[in-house]
Amino acid sequence: MPFVIAAVxxxxxxxxxxxxxxxxxxxxxxxxxxxxxxxxxxAALATLAVLIGVFGLSLINVIDEHLFELVVGSLLLLFGxxxxxxxxxxxxxxxxxxxxxxxxxxxxxxxxAQGLMPSRFDWIGFLASYKAMLLEGLEVAFIVIALGAAGxxxxxxxxxxxxxALIVVGAxxxxxxRPLSRVPENTLKFSVGAMLCTFGVFWAxxxxxxxWPGDALALFPIFLGFIGxxxxxxxxxxxxxxxGRVLSRAV
Amino acid sequence: MMRSPASxxxxxxxxxxxxxxxxxxxxxxxxxxxxxxxxxxxxPEGTLPQPALGLVLFVLVVLALLASVAKAARSxxxxxxxxxxx
Numbered sequence: 294m295p296f297v298i299a300a301v302x303x304x305x306x307x308x309x310x311x312x313x314x315x316x317x318x319x320x321x322x323x324x325x326x327x328x329x330x331x332x333x334x335x336a337a338l339a340t341l342a343v344l345i346g347v348f349g350l351s352l353i354n355v356i357d358e359h360l361f362e363l364v365v366g367s368l369l370l371l372f373g374x375x376x377x378x379x380x381x382x383x384x385x386x387x388x389x390x391x392x393x394x395x396x397x398x399x400x401x402x403x404x405x406a407q408g409l410m411p412s413r414f415d416w417i418g419f420l421a422s423y424k425a426m427l428l429e430g431l432e433v434a435f436i437v438i439a440l441g442a443a444g445x446x447x448x449x450x451x452x453x454x455x456x457x458a459l460i461v462v463g464a465x466x467x468x469x470x471r472p473l474s475r476v477p478e479n480t481l482k483f484s485v486g487a488m489l490c491t492f493g494v495f496w497a498x499x500x501x502x503x504x505w506p507g508d509a510l511a512l513f514p515i516f517l518g519f520i521g522x523x524x525x526x527x528x529x530x531x532x533x534x535x536x537g538r539v540l541s542r543a544v
Numbered sequence: 545m546m547r548s549p550a551s552x553x554x555x556x557x558x559x560x561x562x563x564x565x566x567x568x569x570x571x572x573x574x575x576x577x578x579x580x581x582x583x584x585x586x587x588p589e590g591t592l593p594q595p596a597l598g599l600v601l602f603v604l605v606v607l608a609l610l611a612s613v614a615k616a617a618r619s620x621x622x623x624x625x626x627x628x629x630x
Contacts, residue, residue, distance in 0.1 A: 503598045522606050
């Protein structure tokens with residue numbers, strides 16, 4: 294059970310982020326060749342592995358348990374609220390849905406405009422791929438470390454979830470060589486956002502000394518509460534802003 | 545152009561905060577909820593049942609989310625009624 298609690302949200306959350314990173318790496322590979330972007334992506338993954346190893350293990354081993362639960366719970370809560378809020382606004386049509394096809398076309402056009410010097414190593418392709426994988430992967434690293442905070446095998450479980458997501462996205466991408474636009478990113482983001490909020494409320498309150506009835510079993514009603522409230526907010530937004538109105542700036 | 549260590553640190557701090565927060569209202573609301581529950585947790589034992597504190601945190605967090613989403617809805621409605629100001 295603890296393995297599943299850490300691995301499943303890590304898998305789903307990482308899947309969303311790796312799909313977004315894959316779109317950029319694919320655009321670079323198709324327009325400029327594959328060697329540099331694959332090396333850039335591999336370098337970024339190595340950087341992320343070091344970050345997870347250093348911060349994950351040191352945080353778990355060094356900080357007092359209650360303080361750690363409070364800090365990690367608070368960060369998970371903020372991060373989860375960010376995801377679920379964005380997913381709610383996307384469902385309601387107030388923020389654009391993430392369009393992998395559109396992002397791919399835009400990246401390809403930008404990269405073609407920058408040209409290529411075939412005789413040299415393609416540093417533009419390497420750095421663009423490294424940056425994309427690192428930026429998307431930082432959220433993965435955060436999720437893995439936070440979900441691994443329960444101690445014991447939790448860090449290993451969340452890392453396995455993230456690696457499994459990387460393998461699934463890599464295999465699917467290698468097979469179809471097109472943006473993975475059919476992945477229901479917003480639905481995944483909505484559910485992971487609710488999961489992260491759930492862990493955030495549970496751990497932060499435990500860090501403050503609150504004892505939940507049934508201990509970890511309390512996670513389920515909290516999760517259902519977040520899903521129910523969030524879905525009610527989507528319904529309300531659809532009636533309050535009929536037909537949606539995509540905001541011209543970030544909200 | 546070389547960036548000063550201070551501006552580099554500021555950019556790094558903005559990136560880290562941006563990783564976790566994209567709307568100040570929901571973040572401040574969630575932090576206020578945590579501070580409130582931390583305060584209530586100091587009340588002498590027996591005055592407040594422990595599970596109630598968890599429920600208080602959940603409700604306050606939901607209120608922060610509601611406020612943030614309502615703000616976005618208001619912005620969307622304003623852009624609908626005054627599209628040229630967007």
